Amino acid sequence: xxxxxxxxxxxxxxxxxxxxxxxxxxxxxxxxxxxxxxxxxxxxxxxxxxxxxxxxxxxxxxxxxxxxxxxxxxxxxxxxxxxxxxxxxxxxxxxxxxxxxxxxxxxxxxxxxxxxxxxxxxxxxxxxxxxxxxxxxxxxxxxxxxxxxxxxxxxxxxxxxxxxxxxxxxxxxxxxxxxxxxxxxxxxxxxxxxxxxxxxxxxxxxxxxxxxxxxxxxxxxxxxxxxxxxxxxxxxxxxxxxxxxxxxxxxxxxxxxxxxxxxxxxxxxxxxxxxxxxxxxxxxxxxxxxxxxxxxxxxxxxxxxxxxxxxxxxxxxxxxxxxxxxxxxxxxxxxxxxxxxxxxxxxxxxxxxxxxxxxxxxxxxxxxxxxxxxxxxxxxxxxxxxxxxxxxxxxxxxxxxxxxxxxxxxxxxxxxxxxxxxxxxxxxxxxxxx
Amino acid sequence: xxxxxxxxxxxxxxxxxxxxxxxxxxxxxxxxxxxxxxxxxxxxxxxxxxxxxxxxxxxxxxxxxxxxxxxxxxxxxxxxxxxxxxxxxxxxxxxxxxxxxxxxxxxxxxxxxxxxxxxxxxxxxxxxxxxxxxxxxxxxxxxxxxxxxxxxxxxxxxxxxxxxxxxxxxxxxxxxxxxxxxxxxxxxxxxxxxxxxxxxxxxxxxxxxxxxxxxxxxxxxxxxxxxxxxxxxxxxxxxxxxxxxxxxxxxxxxxxxxxxxxxxxxxxxxxxxxxxxxxxxxxxxxxxxxxxxxxxxxxxxxxx
Numbered sequence: 001x002x003x004x005x006x007x008x009x010x011x012x013x014x015x016x017x018x019x020x021x022x023x024x025x026x027x028x029x030x031x032x033x034x035x036x037x038x039x040x041x042x043x044x045x046x047x048x049x050x051x052x053x054x055x056x057x058x059x060x061x062x063x064x065x066x067x068x069x070x071x072x073x074x075x076x077x078x079x080x081x082x083x084x085x086x087x088x089x090x091x092x093x094x095x096x097x098x099x100x101x102x103x104x105x106x107x108x109x110x111x112x113x114x115x116x117x118x119x120x121x122x123x124x125x126x127x128x129x130x131x132x133x134x135x136x137x138x139x140x141x142x143x144x145x146x147x148x149x150x151x152x153x154x155x156x157x158x159x160x161x162x163x164x165x166x167x168x169x170x171x172x173x174x175x176x177x178x179x180x181x182x183x184x185x186x187x188x189x190x191x192x193x194x195x196x197x198x199x200x201x202x203x204x205x206x207x208x209x210x211x212x213x214x215x216x217x218x219x220x221x222x223x224x225x226x227x228x229x230x231x232x233x234x235x236x237x238x239x240x241x242x243x244x245x246x247x248x249x250x251x252x253x254x255x256x257x258x259x260x261x262x263x264x265x266x267x268x269x270x271x272x273x274x275x276x277x278x279x280x281x282x283x284x285x286x287x288x289x290x291x292x293x294x295x296x297x298x299x300x301x302x303x304x305x306x307x308x309x310x311x312x313x314x315x316x317x318x319x320x321x322x323x324x325x326x327x328x329x330x331x332x333x334x335x336x337x338x339x340x341x342x343x344x345x346x347x348x349x350x351x352x353x354x355x356x357x358x359x360x361x362x363x364x365x366x367x368x369x370x371x372x373x374x375x376x377x378x379x380x381x382x383x384x385x386x387x388x389x390x391x392x393x394x395x396x397x398x399x400x401x402x403x404x405x406x407x408x409x410x411x412x413x414x415x416x417x418x419x420x421x422x423x424x425x426x427x428x429x430x431x432x433x434x
Numbered sequence: 435x436x437x438x439x440x441x442x443x444x445x446x447x448x449x450x451x452x453x454x455x456x457x458x459x460x461x462x463x464x465x466x467x468x469x470x471x472x473x474x475x476x477x478x479x480x481x482x483x484x485x486x487x488x489x490x491x492x493x494x495x496x497x498x499x500x501x502x503x504x505x506x507x508x509x510x511x512x513x514x515x516x517x518x519x520x521x522x523x524x525x526x527x528x529x530x531x532x533x534x535x536x537x538x539x540x541x542x543x544x545x546x547x548x549x550x551x552x553x554x555x556x557x558x559x560x561x562x563x564x565x566x567x568x569x570x571x572x573x574x575x576x577x578x579x580x581x582x583x584x585x586x587x588x589x590x591x592x593x594x595x596x597x598x599x600x601x602x603x604x605x606x607x608x609x610x611x612x613x614x615x616x617x618x619x620x621x622x623x624x625x626x627x628x629x630x631x632x633x634x635x636x637x638x639x640x641x642x643x644x645x646x647x648x649x650x651x652x653x654x655x656x657x658x659x660x661x662x663x664x665x666x667x668x669x670x671x672x673x674x675x676x677x678x679x680x681x682x683x684x685x686x687x688x689x690x691x692x693x694x695x696x697x698x699x700x701x702x703x704x705x706x707x708x709x710x711x712x713x714x715x716x717x718x719x720x721x722x723x724x725x726x727x728x729x730x731x732x733x734x735x736x737x738x
Contacts, residue, residue, distance in 0.1 A: 193623075193625070194625050195625045195626075195628070197625070198594075198623060198625040198626050199600070200540060200541070200562060201540040201541075201559075201560055201561035201562030201563065201597060201600055202540050202541070202561075202562075268541075270541075270544065270545075270548065271540065271541025271542075271544050271545050272545070312517065315517055315518075315519070316517070317518070317539050317541075317542065317545065318539070318540075318541055319539055
C-alpha cells in the first residue's frame with residue numbers, strides 16, 4: 001500500500017526541513033521525500049497550500065475505557081484524535097478500573113487496534129488503583145505496552161511511596177508523569193483562588209497547590225535520577241521550578257494545555273461547570289507566563305488533557321460536576337490562536353517530535369524509514385461547534401470560537417484515516433510499533 | 435425596565451436600588467393594599483434551613499397578597515439526578531411565577547434563574563450572595579444617617595464564608611460607601627481588596643473611625659477546618675464587647691445579620707447597647723422584601 005502526500009510545505013523539526021516536497025509512504029513507513037514524486041498506484045493526498053508534518057501525538061488524553069464508556073470509548077476517542085490531526089495518543093490510567101495490570105493494558109491495546117484509527121499508547125498507573133499506597137507492577141505494565149506511568153488526576157500524597165516508585169522503576173525508560181495538585185491545599189475548590197473566586201463565593205485552589213507538588217516531584221526526580229514529565233503546567237512558579245531543576249541536571253520535561261494558554265479564571269460568573277478543570281484556569285499573570293515559556297523553550301509539549309464527560313454530568317451544579325472537557329478536536333487551532341507568533345517548526349516539535357522522544361514511540365519525524373504517520377494542516381479559520389465533535393464529550397470552553405488553523409488530513413501507518421472531514425477507518429490494520 | 439431577578443444587589447442599578455428602598459420605606463410607613471401580587475404564585479424553595487429569612491419572606495408575600503407555597507426539599511435532592519433545568523421546567527409548568535430560593539451552593543440561584551421562565555429572588559446561595567439582607571442593611575443605614583455618601587462601614591469576621599458580607603460589599607461600593615473589612619487572613623484573604631474596599635487586621639484601630647460596624651457570625655467549624663486556632667484567640671482580636679464598645683463613636687451603629695453566637699463575635703453588652711440596630715434590621719427586612727417582590731413582578735416605575 002502506498003500513499004503520496006503531494007504539493008505541501010513539508011516541515012520536520014528533526015530533519016531541519018522546511019520546503020515544498022512530496023512525501024511517499026510505503027507499507028506503513030516513510031519511503032521517500034522529494035520534489036514532484038510520482039507513484040501511479042498510490043493513494044494521493046492533496047496538500048497544496050497546506051503544511052505536512054510528522055504525525056501529531058497527544059500524550060495526555062482520557063479515553064475513559066474501560067468503565068466510563070458513556071463519556072468516551074477508545075473508538076470515539078481515537079475518531080476525535082484523527083479528526084483533530086492526531087496520529088497517536090497516550091491514554092491516562094484513570095479508568096475504572098485503573099490501568100494497573102498488564103491484562104487491562106493489553107485489552108486497551110486490542111480495542112485500539114480494532115478501532116483502526118489513531119495509535120493508542122497506554123500510560124500505566126504509578127500506584128495500584130491510583131490510590132497512592134502500593135506500587136504498580138511497572139515491568140509487567142511496560143511489557144504490556146505502557147509508554148509512561150502516572151496517577152494522573154491525583155498525586156500520591158505520600159512522598160515515600162512516590163520516591164520508592166521512582167527508585168523501583170528506575171531501570172525502565174518509561175517516564176513518570178505528574179499531575180501536580182496538593183489535595184489538602186486544593187480542598188473542595190472548583191476554580192482558581194483569586195479575586196474572581198472571592199467575588200463569586202466559590203472555593204478556590206491556589207497556585208501554591210500545584211507549586212508545592214511540582215517542587216516535591218522535581219526533588220524526587222533529582223534524587224532518584226528518574227526521568228520525569230510535569231503534566232499540564234498552569235502557574236508561573238511551576239515554570240520557574242522546572243527551570244531551576246533543569247539547571248541542576250534533573251531530567252524533566254513538561255506540557256501545557258490549550259485551555260491554560262487561552263483562558264483565565266474569569267469564566268465562572270454563570271456558575272456553570274463548562275470551564276471547571278484541574279488544574280484550574282488561572283489569572284493573567286500565569287497564563288502570560290505559560291505563553292512566554294512556550295516561546296523560550298521551557299515547555300516541551302502541547303498536550304490537551306482531553307477529558308470528555310457526558311453533557312448531563314457537566315450540567316450539574318458546579319460543586320459536583322466533573323472536571324475537564326474535550327480537547328482533541330480544537331487543539332491544532334487553539335495552540336495557533338494562543339501563540340500566533342510561534343514558528344511552525346517549534347509548533348510541530350511540541351505536537352510531534354518532542355512527545356515522540358519523551359515517550360520513546362515511533363514518529364516525530366518524516367525521516368525515511370520512520371513510521372508513516374503524517375498530519376496535514378492549514379491556516380483555515382473555522383468556528384468550533386462542539387455538537388459536531390466525534391468525541392462523546394461535547395463540552396469545551398472553545399465552543400463557538402473561531403480558530404485560525406485546522407487539521408486537513410491524518411495519515412496513520414500509511415493509511416489515510418481522516419480527510420475532507422471524513423473518518424476513514426483502516427482495514428487490515430497491522431500494528432507497526434510493537 | 436426593572437430586573438427580572440434579584441440574584442445579587444447589582445441586578446439593581448444604584449437608582450433602582452434607592453427606589454426599592456424608598457418603596458420599602460413607604461410600605462413601612464403605611465402598609466399597601468394586600469393586592470399588589472394578588473393571585474401570583476410565589477414559591478419559597480429553601481434547600482437550606484432558615485428561620486428568620488423564610489419567615490420574613492413569607493410575611494412579605496402575604497402582605498402583598500401572593501399565593502404562597504413553601505417547600506423545604508433538603509439540600510441533596512437536586513444532587514440525586516434531577517437537573518436544575520428539569521426542576522425549573524416543572525415549577526413553571528405547575529404555574530409558579532416567582533421563586534424565592536435558598537441553597538447551600540454558591541450560584542444556585544443564578545443557575546435556577548437561567549433555566550426558569552419567571553422571577554427568581556435569591557434568599558441566600560452558599561457563600562455568594564444574600565441581596566435582600568444587604569438591602570435591609572442599607573435601608574437601616576439610610577434610616578440612621580439619611581445618606582450613603584461618605585459613610586464608612588466596617589464588616590468584621592468571617593468574610594470568606596459570608597454571603598451577607600459579599601452582597602453588602604457589592605451594594606456599598608455601588609452607593610459610594612467606604613468599606614473596611616476586618617478579620618484574620620484565613621477568613622479574609624487579600625483577594626477581597628478592591629477599589630473602595632480596604633482590608634484591616636486590627637479591629638481596635640478601625641472602630642473609632644467608622645459610622646457603622648457589622649459583626650458577622652463566627653462558626654465553630656472554622657476551628658476544625660484549621661482556619662481559626664481557638665475562639666479565645668479570635669475573640670481577643672475581633673470580638674465586639676464592653677471594652678471595644680467604648681472605642682465606637684456615640685453616633686455609630688452596630689449591625690448584625692443574625693443569628694448571634696453570644697460570647698463569640700459579640701457579647702450581651704453589645705445587644706443591650708443603644709447603638710445596636712438588630713431589631714430595626716429584621717423589621718426593615720419584611721418591607722424590603724415586599725418592595726423587591728413588587729418591583730420584580732409589577733415593574734414599579736423607578737425614580738430617575
